[in-house]
Amino acid sequence: MKGRTGLADTPLIALALLLSAFGVVIVYSAGQTDLPVTYVAGAWKRQAAWLVVALGAAWIATRASVRLLEWLAWPAYLLGLALLALTLVIGTGAGTAATMKGWITIGGVRVGQPSELAKITTALMLARTLGAFREPPRSLLELWKPALVTFAPFALVMLQPDLGSALVFVGVFFGMLFWSGVPWPMLLLLASPGVSLVLAFSTGLWGAWFLLFLALVFWYRPYVVEGVALVLANVAMGVVAPILWDRLAPYQQRRLLVFLDPSRDPRASGYHVIQSQVAIGSGGWTGKGFTEGTQKRLAFLPAQHTDFIFSVVGEELGFLGVSFALALFLALFLRITRVAQRANDPFSSLVAFGLGSAFFVHVLVNIGMTLNLMPITGIPLPFFSYGGSFMLACWLAIGVVARVSAEGRGRAGALTA
Amino acid sequence: MSFHPNDVQRRGQVAAVFFVVVFAVLLGAFFRTQVLQYAQYELQSEENRLREVPLPAPRGTIYDRNGVVIAENLPGYSVSLLSPGTDSLRAALRRLAAAIPLSPEQQDLAIRRFRRAPNRPAVILSDATFEQVSVLEERRPEFPGLIIQASPKRHYPDGVAVSAFMGYVGEITEAELTQPAFKGYKAGQQVGKAGLERQYESRLHGREGMRFVEVDARGRVVREAGARPELAAEPSEPLYTNVDIALQRELVRLFGDSLIGGAIAIDPASGEVLAMHSAPTFDPNRFVGGIPAEYWRQLNTDPRRPLFNKVIQGRYPPASTWKLATSALAMEHGLATLDTRMPVPCTGGFQYGNRYFRCWEKQGHGNVTLAQAIAVSCDVYFYQLGLKLGLSRLIAGGVQLKFREKTGIDLPDEQASRFPYAIDYYNKRYGARGWSNAVVLNLSIGQGENDQTVVNMARFYAALATGGQAPRPEIVRRNPERSVVMSLTAAQLDGLRRAMAGVVSAGGTAASARIADVTLAGKTGTAQNAQDPKNDHAWFVGFAPMEEPKIVVAVMLEFGGHGYRAARIASKVIESYLKRPTTVLPRQEAE
Numbered sequence A: 001m002k003g004r005t006g007l008a009d010t011p012l013i014a015l016a017l018l019l020s021a022f023g024v025v026i027v028y029s030a031g032q033t034d035l036p037v038t039y040v041a042g043a044w045k046r047q048a049a050w051l052v053v054a055l056g057a058a059w060i061a062t063r064a065s066v067r068l069l070e071w072l073a074w075p076a077y078l079l080g081l082a083l084l085a086l087t088l089v090i091g092t093g094a095g096t097a098a099t100m101k102g103w104i105t106i107g108g109v110r111v112g113q114p115s116e117l118a119k120i121t122t123a124l125m126l127a128r129t130l131g132a133f134r135e136p137p138r139s140l141l142e143l144w145k146p147a148l149v150t151f152a153p154f155a156l157v158m159l160q161p162d163l164g165s166a167l168v169f170v171g172v173f174f175g176m177l178f179w180s181g182v183p184w185p186m187l188l189l190l191a192s193p194g195v196s197l198v199l200a201f202s203t204g205l206w207g208a209w210f211l212l213f214l215a216l217v218f219w220y221r222p223y224v225v226e227g228v229a230l231v232l233a234n235v236a237m238g239v240v241a242p243i244l245w246d247r248l249a250p251y252q253q254r255r256l257l258v259f260l261d262p263s264r265d266p267r268a269s270g271y272h273v274i275q276s277q278v279a280i281g282s283g284g285w286t287g288k289g290f291t292e293g294t295q296k297r298l299a300f301l302p303a304q305h306t307d308f309i310f311s312v313v314g315e316e317l318g319f320l321g322v323s324f325a326l327a328l329f330l331a332l333f334l335r336i337t338r339v340a341q342r343a344n345d346p347f348s349s350l351v352a353f354g355l356g357s358a359f360f361v362h363v364l365v366n367i368g369m370t371l372n373l374m375p376i377t378g379i380p381l382p383f384f385s386y387g388g389s390f391m392l393a394c395w396l397a398i399g400v401v402a403r404v405s406a407e408g409r410g411r412a413g414a415l416t417a
Numbered sequence B: 001m002s003f004h005p006n007d008v009q010r011r012g013q014v015a016a017v018f019f020v021v022v023f024a025v026l027l028g029a030f031f032r033t034q035v036l037q038y039a040q041y042e043l044q045s046e047e048n049r050l051r052e053v054p055l056p057a058p059r060g061t062i063y064d065r066n067g068v069v070i071a072e073n074l075p076g077y078s079v080s081l082l083s084p085g086t087d088s089l090r091a092a093l094r095r096l097a098a099a100i101p102l103s104p105e106q107q108d109l110a111i112r113r114f115r116r117a118p119n120r121p122a123v124i125l126s127d128a129t130f131e132q133v134s135v136l137e138e139r140r141p142e143f144p145g146l147i148i149q150a151s152p153k154r155h156y157p158d159g160v161a162v163s164a165f166m167g168y169v170g171e172i173t174e175a176e177l178t179q180p181a182f183k184g185y186k187a188g189q190q191v192g193k194a195g196l197e198r199q200y201e202s203r204l205h206g207r208e209g210m211r212f213v214e215v216d217a218r219g220r221v222v223r224e225a226g227a228r229p230e231l232a233a234e235p236s237e238p239l240y241t242n243v244d245i246a247l248q249r250e251l252v253r254l255f256g257d258s259l260i261g262g263a264i265a266i267d268p269a270s271g272e273v274l275a276m277h278s279a280p281t282f283d284p285n286r287f288v289g290g291i292p293a294e295y296w297r298q299l300n301t302d303p304r305r306p307l308f309n310k311v312i313q314g315r316y317p318p319a320s321t322w323k324l325a326t327s328a329l330a331m332e333h334g335l336a337t338l339d340t341r342m343p344v345p346c347t348g349g350f351q352y353g354n355r356y357f358r359c360w361e362k363q364g365h366g367n368v369t370l371a372q373a374i375a376v377s378c379d380v381y382f383y384q385l386g387l388k389l390g391l392s393r394l395i396a397g398g399v400q401l402k403f404r405e406k407t408g409i410d411l412p413d414e415q416a417s418r419f420p421y422a423i424d425y426y427n428k429r430y431g432a433r434g435w436s437n438a439v440v441l442n443l444s445i446g447q448g449e450n451d452q453t454v455v456n457m458a459r460f461y462a463a464l465a466t467g468g469q470a471p472r473p474e475i476v477r478r479n480p481e482r483s484v485v486m487s488l489t490a491a492q493l494d495g496l497r498r499a500m501a502g503v504v505s506a507g508g509t510a511a512s513a514r515i516a517d518v519t520l521a522g523k524t525g526t527a528q529n530a531q532d533p534k535n536d537h538a539w540f541v542g543f544a545p546m547e548e549p550k551i552v553v554a555v556m557l558e559f560g561g562h563g564y565r566a567a568r569i570a571s572k573v574i575e576s577y578l579k580r581p582t583t584v585l586p587r588q589e590a591e
Helices: A010-030 A039-063 A066-090 A114-131 A140-158 A163-179 A184-199 A203-220 A224-247 A250-260 A269-281 A309-341 A346-370 A388-408 B005-036 B038-049 B086-099 B104-116 B130-138 B159-166 B195-199 B245-255 B293-301 B319-332 B370-376 B379-389 B391-400 B424-430 B439-444 B454-465 B490-503 B563-578
Strands: A104-106 A109-112 B050-055 B069-074 B077-081 B122-128 B146-150 B153-155 B169-171 B190-192 B209-215 B221-223 B261-266 B273-279 B349-352 B355-358 B469-471 B482-484 B521-527 B537-544 B551-557
Touching: A010 A039, A010 A309, A010 A388, A039 A388, A066 A104, A066 A114, A066 A140, A066 A346, A066 A388, A109 A114, A109 A388, A114 A140, A114 A163, A114 A346, A114 A388, A140 A163, A140 A184, A140 A224, A163 A184, A163 A346, A163 B005, A184 A203, A184 A224, A203 A224, A269 A309, A269 A346, A269 B005, A269 B038, A309 A346, A309 A388, A309 B005, A346 A388, A346 B005, B005 B038, B038 B050, B050 B146, B069 B159, B077 B086, B077 B130, B086 B104, B086 B122, B086 B130, B104 B122, B122 B130, B130 B146, B159 B195, B159 B245, B159 B273, B190 B195, B245 B261, B245 B273, B245 B563, B261 B454, B261 B563, B319 B370, B319 B379, B319 B391, B319 B454, B319 B490, B319 B521, B319 B537, B319 B563, B349 B379, B355 B379, B370 B379, B370 B490, B379 B391, B379 B439, B391 B439, B454 B469, B454 B490, B454 B537, B454 B551, B490 B521, B521 B563, B537 B563, B551 B563
Parallel strands: none
Antiparallel strands: A104 A109, B050 B209, B069 B153, B077 B122, B077 B146, B169 B190, B209 B221, B261 B273, B261 B551, B349 B355, B469 B482, B521 B537, B537 B551
């Protein structure tokens, strides 16, 4: 530490600050429309105020030692689950997702989305569970603990129902399994029922996948019981999928279908994706100019300050602006990976990488959605999408990663297994 | 698990490579969308935000032969609505109906217009009043898709007086939109529906311009101008007609409110149409901006048929006016001169076979020459002259004189006159034994299978007035077209004209129609008709001055009684034309 007790990982904080500033600026632009004045016009001020609050929270997070976090993991995790359960009872919808129960509202004021908090607490809990492993798992069954830790919040969020946030838990789970050293064939086998489920809609694709999966089973030779169970699970998913399909809410079905074919319903769900693509595509190399995006100004772009905020970047700042934003995100992920590499102990390392995975899923799904590479899941873009509790959660995560970085800095190679 | 530094190092590298690859894929996707497919998305974005608002082109001004305006454009306003869909248009119309009077029919019409062209503003009122416009301007924020557009509206200063040849304009119909003649036209445009307005539609229409307004996702107008440069409307060239509006007014005045019929005045040398009227008629100004339903119903149920043009569409037995054709044919074939007398003098009738054919004059005309027979219109003389000619020569001659043709006047919907094409016509119509040679008697006095339009009779008399050449009647100035229809010597023609002058002098059938100082020549006709046996159609076709004819006038009064009534109108028109103070400049100087 070269004599300094500073807790700041300067590149990490700088990247997060740059992204946040960029985000507030784009939220400002998102409010500049030709419509009669809406509350979006002043959103950037509230976003900036939240950023200040979030920075304060992040600073507090950096004061908490990793050991304290490890100790807090259990109670925090349980608190997160309790809040998620509470949300199912008293939760309310908001904005474009008015039919979901995702928000805790007190006295008419939406306080926050417990799922944002649960993402962090689940990452902590998973780090604790996986960090306790002495040997790499030889069978899938050995992974029941982390699987259960992930499944509880996943199921509660799915019940809201909020497919997008639920996917984040899955992403964090797999990211942390990878980081804890679970061999990739095992990860693939673990994911195989999910893949079967997604591919079940096309018999041909599913068949191809199933053959590939069988080859993997014979090559990797898991325990016989597990191998049979996996094969059965994959077959079941091919059969169960249609049943599950029927149980999805109509809007969820529509969103999935529209993801597969956006021209299916150009006036409703597909309309959003098409307008987003038109906005981004019409930006060209350099964009239409800051605040000048016509798709945004004239309200063709939906949710331009939340879910589709990256389309505003694409329309107004063009390919160059998009490249800059993507470069900042990539740099952030590389930096977080580096922090995880240099962490003092498995718990710290897993926490950093787990939070990084959560960021990554958010960025990938949100930005992919604007170009129709991902289904519309209503998942926000870190540091950009307007929303107080989400900004707070993002900076809390950055604070934790910064603390891990501070404790591990200069002590590379100190990790023990 | 393995958290050996080497393992962590390797996993970190794998993760970094994974992140870089994923971001490279994302960047590639953005490159494809923003750089490679830029043109396509740019176009879509423009189509999203811009709506075309048509700028109607003013229709061409129409002038009379002296440069007087007979059709012009007045400043007007149209009100239309931009809307993203039928439902929101319906809602907007309901709100609009609270501000200005808007009948359910008008609302339905607007919705039909919208469905035909959803990207164009749906016209609500094509001719809004100033009051309506100011009310809407005041409350504009309540109606986000509202477009108020200066829109020139057609006006005819002489109104009903010009309707017979002017026609009227109206919104293009769905049926018309599918016709090749209206290729390139768009729903909601005004087009000529009848008369000159329709005949010269392509010249009068001009080219519609276009301006672009910027709208938001809900179709609200955000910016009225400057979104994209507008394309100005191109007004059309003016149209110069041969009509003499002063004469036209006089003709219409002479018809008054009670007479039914048609009249046309042409210059015999060029075929220029100086005046033309069909009575009763309609007010073309009331068609502008949508004809009131009540007025339309009235026009269509009136038994006098105001929308039916009695000059170019009505076909009537020409009666005695046709005796000049019989005369000219007989002279052409050398069967008679103006001094020839017939074997049987007129005693008020003529026995042919087992039938007795009456002369209109029960007392009889005695032994008359051809010239006298024309002056007194002796039927018995012409029965015999017709028999002398024979049916086949009479029919062939009639065909050669163009009695079964259209005149080619530059108006739509002209009807061809009816006349047998050959003897075969009777065989086909009545069977080979179903008719007798007696038809020649009827034919020779202008009755029978012979129905002529007023304009065709005028053309025939123009040939008589000149050297036997029938001109094509022209309302709009074009290159005159004439064709020789009879081959009589100048002396023979002069003799016929003198005989016709006898009609309008003491002892003639239209003696009361004389004009002081000018020799008027012409022929009356009193046509029996099937609709009303008691009231004959009254005809007069004539020209003046006899020596060097400047004007030919044909007048036909439905159920007008004796031909001298028509003659009085014709003579007053001619007098008005010939005795007018010559202060009015010819058209060329007036321009």
